[in-house]
Amino acid sequence: MTRALAVAAVLLGIAHAAFAVEPSEMLANPALEARAEAIGKQLRCQVCQNESIEESGADLAHDLRVIIRERLKEGDSDAQAIKYVTDRYGDFVLLKPPVEPATYLLWFSPFVILAVGAAGAWLYLRRRPAPPDEPLDLNQRRQLERLLLDDQ
Amino acid sequence: MIIELGHFALILALAVALLQAGLTLTGAARNDLNLMAAGRLAAMAQFALIALAFATLVHAYFVSDFSVANVAENSSSAKPLLYKLTSVWGNHEGSMVLWVLILAVYGAAVAWFGDAMPPRLCARVLGVKALIAIGFLLFILLTSNPFLRLSPAPEEGMGLNPILQDPGLAFHPPFLYLGYVGNSVAFAFAVAALIDGRVDAAWARWVRPWTLASWCCLTLGIAMGSWWAYYTLGWGGWWFWDPVENASLMPWLAGTALLHSAIVVERRDTLKSWTILLAILTFSLSLVGTFLVRSGVLTSVHAFAHDPRRGIFILVLLCIAIGGSLALYAWRAPTLEPGGVFAPISREGALLLNNLILASCCATVFIGTLYPLFLDAVGGPKLSVGYPFFDRTFVPLMIPLLLAVGIGPLLAWKRGDVLGALQRLWAAFAAVIAAMLIAFYLSHGGPVLSVLGIGIAAWVGGAAMVELADRLRLFRAPWAEVARRALAQPRASYGMTLAHFGLAVTVAGIAASGFEQQSIALLHLGQTLPVAGYMLRFDGIGKHEGVNFTADRGDFTLLDGTRVVAQLAPERRFFPLQQQTVSKTAIHTNLLADFYLALGDPDDKGGWAVRAYWKPLVPFIWIGGVIMAFGGAVSLSDRRWRVGVAARRAAKGALPVDGSRV
Amino acid sequence: MSWRRAPYLLPLIAFVALAVYLSRGLAPGYNPELLPSALIDKPAPSFDLAGLKGEARLSNQAFADEIVFVNFFASWCVPCRAESPVLMDLARRDVIVLYGIDYKDKPEDAEKFLQQYGDPYRRIGVDENGRTAIDFGAYGVPETYAIDRTGRIRWRHVGPLTADVVTKEILPLLRELGAS
Numbered sequence: 001m002t003r004a005l006a007v008a009a010v011l012l013g014i015a016h017a018a019f020a021v022e023p024s025e026m027l028a029n030p031a032l033e034a035r036a037e038a039i040g041k042q043l044r045c046q047v048c049q050n051e052s053i054e055e056s057g058a059d060l061a062h063d064l065r066v067i068i069r070e071r072l073k074e075g076d077s078d079a080q081a082i083k084y085v086t087d088r089y090g091d092f093v094l095l096k097p098p099v100e101p102a103t104y105l106l107w108f109s110p111f112v113i114l115a116v117g118a119a120g121a122w123l124y125l126r127r128r129p130a131p132p133d134e135p136l137d138l139n140q141r142r143q144l145e146r147l148l149l150d151d152q
Numbered sequence: 153m154i155i156e157l158g159h160f161a162l163i164l165a166l167a168v169a170l171l172q173a174g175l176t177l178t179g180a181a182r183n184d185l186n187l188m189a190a191g192r193l194a195a196m197a198q199f200a201l202i203a204l205a206f207a208t209l210v211h212a213y214f215v216s217d218f219s220v221a222n223v224a225e226n227s228s229s230a231k232p233l234l235y236k237l238t239s240v241w242g243n244h245e246g247s248m249v250l251w252v253l254i255l256a257v258y259g260a261a262v263a264w265f266g267d268a269m270p271p272r273l274c275a276r277v278l279g280v281k282a283l284i285a286i287g288f289l290l291f292i293l294l295t296s297n298p299f300l301r302l303s304p305a306p307e308e309g310m311g312l313n314p315i316l317q318d319p320g321l322a323f324h325p326p327f328l329y330l331g332y333v334g335n336s337v338a339f340a341f342a343v344a345a346l347i348d349g350r351v352d353a354a355w356a357r358w359v360r361p362w363t364l365a366s367w368c369c370l371t372l373g374i375a376m377g378s379w380w381a382y383y384t385l386g387w388g389g390w391w392f393w394d395p396v397e398n399a400s401l402m403p404w405l406a407g408t409a410l411l412h413s414a415i416v417v418e419r420r421d422t423l424k425s426w427t428i429l430l431a432i433l434t435f436s437l438s439l440v441g442t443f444l445v446r447s448g449v450l451t452s453v454h455a456f457a458h459d460p461r462r463g464i465f466i467l468v469l470l471c472i473a474i475g476g477s478l479a480l481y482a483w484r485a486p487t488l489e490p491g492g493v494f495a496p497i498s499r500e501g502a503l504l505l506n507n508l509i510l511a512s513c514c515a516t517v518f519i520g521t522l523y524p525l526f527l528d529a530v531g532g533p534k535l536s537v538g539y540p541f542f543d544r545t546f547v548p549l550m551i552p553l554l555l556a557v558g559i560g561p562l563l564a565w566k567r568g569d570v571l572g573a574l575q576r577l578w579a580a581f582a583a584v585i586a587a588m589l590i591a592f593y594l595s596h597g598g599p600v601l602s603v604l605g606i607g608i609a610a611w612v613g614g615a616a617m618v619e620l621a622d623r624l625r626l627f628r629a630p631w632a633e634v635a636r637r638a639l640a641q642p643r644a645s646y647g648m649t650l651a652h653f654g655l656a657v658t659v660a661g662i663a664a665s666g667f668e669q670q671s672i673a674l675l676h677l678g679q680t681l682p683v684a685g686y687m688l689r690f691d692g693i694g695k696h697e698g699v700n701f702t703a704d705r706g707d708f709t710l711l712d713g714t715r716v717v718a719q720l721a722p723e724r725r726f727f728p729l730q731q732q733t734v735s736k737t738a739i740h741t742n743l744l745a746d747f748y749l750a751l752g753d754p755d756d757k758g759g760w761a762v763r764a765y766w767k768p769l770v771p772f773i774w775i776g777g778v779i780m781a782f783g784g785a786v787s788l789s790d791r792r793w794r795v796g797v798a799a800r801r802a803a804k805g806a807l808p809v810d811g812s813r814v
Numbered sequence: 815m816s817w818r819r820a821p822y823l824l825p826l827i828a829f830v831a832l833a834v835y836l837s838r839g840l841a842p843g844y845n846p847e848l849l850p851s852a853l854i855d856k857p858a859p860s861f862d863l864a865g866l867k868g869e870a871r872l873s874n875q876a877f878a879d880e881i882v883f884v885n886f887f888a889s890w891c892v893p894c895r896a897e898s899p900v901l902m903d904l905a906r907r908d909v910i911v912l913y914g915i916d917y918k919d920k921p922e923d924a925e926k927f928l929q930q931y932g933d934p935y936r937r938i939g940v941d942e943n944g945r946t947a948i949d950f951g952a953y954g955v956p957e958t959y960a961i962d963r964t965g966r967i968r969w970r971h972v973g974p975l976t977a978d979v980v981t982k983e984i985l986p987l988l989r990e991l992g993a994s
Contacts, residue, residue, distance in 0.1 A: 022752065023674040023761050044536050046849070046953050050394050052538070055387055059918075060953065063944055088951040090852030095538025097523075102532045106523045110516035110545040117508045125496050125504075429825060436829075449839030463840045471833055478826040486819045522835070529838040534849055 021054060027069050036069045039081055044093045052095060155220050158208025159299035165201035166289040168194050169282045176279035180272045188275040192263035195278050199260035206253045209298055213240050219305035222246060222298035228311035228729055230700045238321040239312045245298035252288050254333040269358055276344035284336055287469045295462045314727040314734045320380030328373030328400060332438040334366020335403055339435035342428045343477050346484040351428060356418035361788055367407045368784035374400050375777030386735040386750040388765050390773060393542045395450040398521040399441030402514050406434040409510035416500045422492045425485040432481060436474040443470055449525055498568040502560030509553040516545050554608050557652055558615030576622060580614030595667045605663025613656030620649045647787025651780045658776030664769035674759040684766030687711040701725040706751045710740060722751040746770050851970040852951050858961045859949035863939030866921055872939030877961055881991050882911045884959045886947055888919045889927035891955040897974035898931040905934035914938040917947050917955045962991050
């Protein structure tokens, strides 16, 4: 299925009539349904790669949405419901990569880059300015005055 | 015969590009005016030949000549005319021809306006552009040739992917490419300046119109792509941080930084080597984007069919173009005269902050996009980097930029006064408070972050207005003087105000997405569904025949109490040739909010799944993009930027010094 | 070269590093869509499925002390037709012990499919709602798993099996597991 999607040379757009959550899947309890939606939005649909299962029209995404709702109804916490999916499909399905040694570089580099850039900019701004003009000594001042007088 | 003519024209274009590179680069090295003039003619000839090749491909699609493999694979005879045309670039090979066509358009334009530039600069720019053209023409001819025949010719083509059968395909890719490929001009200017060893205010002036033009096109291209995704998708998402979207966002961020740093070069003769680096990086990021989309190294919903040979070829091109220019940079940039010193609190200081943050944002997108590949390469775990990462990194980085964009234009060059600027911005503070109160009231205390976002948008927009009022001395001087000042303002400064205001509009649209409301339900005929205070009534469902699809079309009425607001007819279209179903949403907009409706699957008891959304301010996202691009166009129309004017003034050694500008 | 020039070299160095990584992505056989199973070296999920055409139920109890392969298939799955000659060949040569799990299928369709393309399986369980497939972390059909004597999943293949996969992956795997 995945191959077929890739081969479909799609320039922009989603490769199927995406149809996300179906009315029949939704839970009657709005608080629980809202939690399920929030969880679904954090999980990547495995067969369509860049959509969350909440947004995907794929069959597997549908099954997972139903499973998450079942888990929540049975009293799972959000973390437990997410773990149910990652136990089977791995951390790959997390749209938010976990903060762990393998991802420190990912998570911290934006701010490190900003800090290094700021330090660089600061050094650049603090470059020693061109030596300030030394005050003219008496002789030079006289010379200047003479020049100015000549001009007039 | 005609398609062979196109094939031949493209081969000839390669020969002409080789000639162009030889003529211009030798001409510039020997300072031979005749050779350089011939090189300019070659640039125009190259354009004519590629245009001819492109025209033959368009012709093959128009007449549905399925003996051409590319047409047979990507088109079909029963298809609206518009989609026959757009199919030309709805596939890898055809879109590459569009890519080199646009490259040649810019090359010919540089040659055309070249009279105004120093001949050696013009020649070197054309030489670098010819080298890029050679690489990509070889890429097309050797790995992605759309001019090949099929024998025997099939009776019918395989058709265009139904998702792509949309007017969006007519505009989105051409504008995107005009933006991506347009960055090659600034790149060529940067390389030419490195060869020459000289960057000065005049250089910054010449490169500016090209940077602005491609920036405007890229802004429009991205906005259109986002809007297209929005109305096609069935649930109204407009940005997904998909690798391919990121591939277009990165050059936009770098290009925006370049636009701003070039001003510093022009006005203060400093930040030169950084500006050169940005010009190189902006186009390099366009090239890396091309590689990511077409090599298949990343997974994306947008991916083209991949072929490792193509990936290797583009990677080699990348190494030559980017590696070569960066090596030249490492060698020559240190010899550029160091610029003047400047104070942190000043206009140029603010522009430096802009560059710092935009560059960090760009780096964040880059890292987020490539990290999965990086982890894979070092044997780490398979991970996804999705929107939550960008929400937590890109967005916090953008906030200081948005705050600073209000203050920067009010700071004077050389030595600014932040407190004074903040005092002058009291009206913008008032706008922030008013906007947040209104947002809080209307959304009944909606999400805090969205209310804050609206406040930031009001800050950016309010500050842009204050800055304009300040310049015109509005309410402080007699009307006659205000009018005189308004007429005397350079267009570029209006361009800046518009672009910053457009940014505010976009930010408001993005922030307001937290206020959206949705209703998803199974509806039977005659039933109603409440959505955000409106009532949606399901009036009927019928079959509908398109040229190459059949559709279920729902009839819905949107009611406000008893008043009819709109009739909506969303469809589910089935394309038999591809065996694919596509959702066609119905959107009612009053430009302040969208009512968005998508029809889902029927159940077996006559009910239809319906998804309805009320999305306040969502049109602002794209309206803001259009205003930004319009601001860029206004700035571009400034008389002083016209290449000729810049050249004459530079020749006299005098650049106009006047009010602020962007 | 003086230290003053060093910063100007940084962009080039960064690009060289990037180019090396990008070239890794182009290495033959690299496919970003291929994901390792999260269950490798973990115990196979327990399941208990109704048998096809009234046969005995299939549960993971059946796998005791034997290297087994589990193949998810469906009659509506086109690539499954492509892989069936490979499976039939493996079954005929008695190379592997193969169980089938019929994924989201109508039993009568599955029977027709097996009549037409052959039945390489020792026994077949019916995974009507696809939950067992999800417990295995499967993306779709066809997909094949290898389970060792201790009941752990050791190998997974997404998509149709080919003769190439048999020689390059399955046979070496059998040698490895048989030796241990």
